Amino acid sequence: MVTPILPLEVSQALVKRRGKTLLGPVDLTVSQTGFTIVMGPNGAGKTTFLRTLHGLERLSKGEVIWQVPLTEARLRQAFVFQTPIMLRRSVRDNLTYPLTLRGTKKAKARQLAEDWARRVGLGGALDQQAPQLSGGEKQKLALARALILDPDIIFLDEPCANLDGRAMREIETILLDACDAGTRIIMATHDIGQAKRLATDVVFLMHGHIIENSHAKDFFAGPKTPQAAALLQGDIVE
Amino acid sequence: MGDIWEGLVAGFWLVVTLDPDLVEITLRSLQVTVTATVIASLIALPFGAWLAIRRFRHRRATIAVLNALMGLPPVVVGLIVYLLLSRSGPFGVFGLLFTPTAMIIAQVIIITPLIASIAHQSVRDIWAEYHDLLISFSTTKRQRIATLIWDGRRALMTAALAGFGRAIGEVGAIMIVGGNIDHATRVLTTAIALETGKGDFALALGLGFVLIALAVAVNIAIHAIGQTESEGKW
Ligand SMILES: Nc1ncnc2c1ncn2[C@@H]1O[C@H](COP(=O)(O)OP(=O)(O)OP(=O)(O)O)[C@@H](O)[C@H]1O
Ligand SMILES: [Mg+2]
Numbered sequence: 001m002v003t004p005i006l007p008l009e010v011s012q013a014l015v016k017r018r019g020k021t022l023l024g025p026v027d028l029t030v031s032q033t034g035f036t037i038v039m040g041p042n043g044a045g046k047t048t049f050l051r052t053l054h055g056l057e058r059l060s061k062g063e064v065i066w067q068v069p070l071t072e073a074r075l076r077q078a079f080v081f082q083t084p085i086m087l088r089r090s091v092r093d094n095l096t097y098p099l100t101l102r103g104t105k106k107a108k109a110r111q112l113a114e115d116w117a118r119r120v121g122l123g124g125a126l127d128q129q130a131p132q133l134s135g136g137e138k139q140k141l142a143l144a145r146a147l148i149l150d151p152d153i154i155f156l157d158e159p160c161a162n163l164d165g166r167a168m169r170e171i172e173t174i175l176l177d178a179c180d181a182g183t184r185i186i187m188a189t190h191d192i193g194q195a196k197r198l199a200t201d202v203v204f205l206m207h208g209h210i211i212e213n214s215h216a217k218d219f220f221a222g223p224k225t226p227q228a229a230a231l232l233q234g235d236i237v238e
Numbered sequence: 239m240g241d242i243w244e245g246l247v248a249g250f251w252l253v254v255t256l257d258p259d260l261v262e263i264t265l266r267s268l269q270v271t272v273t274a275t276v277i278a279s280l281i282a283l284p285f286g287a288w289l290a291i292r293r294f295r296h297r298r299a300t301i302a303v304l305n306a307l308m309g310l311p312p313v314v315v316g317l318i319v320y321l322l323l324s325r326s327g328p329f330g331v332f333g334l335l336f337t338p339t340a341m342i343i344a345q346v347i348i349i350t351p352l353i354a355s356i357a358h359q360s361v362r363d364i365w366a367e368y369h370d371l372l373i374s375f376s377t378t379k380r381q382r383i384a385t386l387i388w389d390g391r392r393a394l395m396t397a398a399l400a401g402f403g404r405a406i407g408e409v410g411a412i413m414i415v416g417g418n419i420d421h422a423t424r425v426l427t428t429a430i431a432l433e434t435g436k437g438d439f440a441l442a443l444g445l446g447f448v449l450i451a452l453a454v455a456v457n458i459a460i461h462a463i464g465q466t467e468s469e470g471k472w
Binding site for chain 2: 098101
């Protein structure tokens with residue numbers, strides 16, 4: 001039995017750059033299961049928040065604590081960046097890359113790569129160079145490359161921003177399947193409809209602070225803060 | 239006008255008939271410069287990659303020095319190598335002056351900073367692009383370097399070819415340390431200088447054709463490498 005890496009405890013986490021506070025202090029517990037949607041206007045700190053949980057941002061104060069040692073916790077997470085980072089390799093090699101890092105056998109890695117490429121609709125593009133894919137295709141590849149590791153938790157920074165309706169539905173199905181299979185998901189999005197379809201709970205950020213953190217049902221039925229209410233009504237929030 | 243035309247024809251004829259002198263000089267040129275390029279690449283490529291990834295105290299200063307070294311006048315390099323290798327110099331006992339080895343040393347000094355600088359730039363660009371992803375995958379230092387070198391392999395080869403191109407056409411330094419001795423240290427550029435001075439334009443032009451062909455070949459190779467990059471052949 002493998003020790004679960006969750007719940008994740010974030011206490012008083014503060015991120016500063018050049019004297020400016022980008023995030024926090026933030027307190028949060030990420031439970032073992034669920035689909036958390038992170039919302040908030042541009043510049044609210046969603047990306048910084050996700051990166052902080054994943055350990056990509058240096059903390060000025062506070063802590064991010066997993067249930068297992070950090071080195072192990074790092075290996076069991078995945079991150080999909082807001083701007084997809086494509087290795088200058090084929091789609092296939094992008095998919096096998098993280099597996100090879102972890103010592104997966106070549107044949108197994110290739111098999112998984114083909115499966116995942118097909119699942120995200122890139123089955124015909126396996127030998128294409130990843131940097132030459134379209135914006136939406138890059139996002140799909142980045143998502144597949146993160147999920148191929150079968151992570152315990154995955155951070156997604158607006159993974160559907162460039163996707164058309166059909167692709168978005170396919171990706172949402174994949175994410176819900178992963179969530180059902182036990183992968184903890186934390187995802188930033190601007191799409192209220194998508195948030196309603198996916199969220200089990202919502203974190204609402206403004207100016208680097210969590211101003212609301214509630215169950216999805218409650219959040220969408222009656223947000224506690226006027227800013228969240230305004231956002232849900234489609235008003236401009238600032 | 240007539241002279242030039244005759245020279246061109248004669249020079250071309252030397253190339254076509256594989257004139258023994260011309261072949262010998264060409265082969266020596268290639269031997270010296272290929273050796274120098276390989277040695278310089280072995281030093282410069284890892285150094286450039288290392289410089290791109292590692293943060294250390296005098297990194298900026300090191301890069302500035304590297305860029306300054308790139309602008310070293312070859313003649314001055316020749317002079318310094320000459321002084322070091324001459325009988326009374328610190329390495330005089332090895333008797334290397336006026337040998338192909340001396341020429342290789344001079345060329346290595348001239349092109350190592352160039353290759354390192356190009357390698358540094360390209361690896362730095364890829365590193366900036368990949369940084370977050372490689373951190374997110376919690377790669378080891380070794381895995382990172384392997385990834386950057388593999389994905390930057392075309393740029394690194396281009397750097398080596400640029401070094402070759404610079405070395406094969408260089409004349410000042412190797413003239414000083416090689417001495418342009420017939421059947422010993424005479425290479426394409428020094429031979430052209432000599433034959434031109436003597437007024438033997440046929441051989442000078444014939445050697446010139448070879449030199450141009452080599453330069454063109456290097457550029458075609460660089461272009462072809464860029465091509466395989468976009469097509470993802472290897
Ligand atoms: N490295 C940095 N240095 C200084 N400021 C930064 C840095 N990174 C982000 N910021 C600032 O931090 C704030 C939060 O940025 P962040 O990218 O987290 O916002 P976001 O909610 O993801 O926005 P968006 O919806 O546009 O993606 C912004 O004001 C941004 O300008
Ligand atoms: Mg963002």
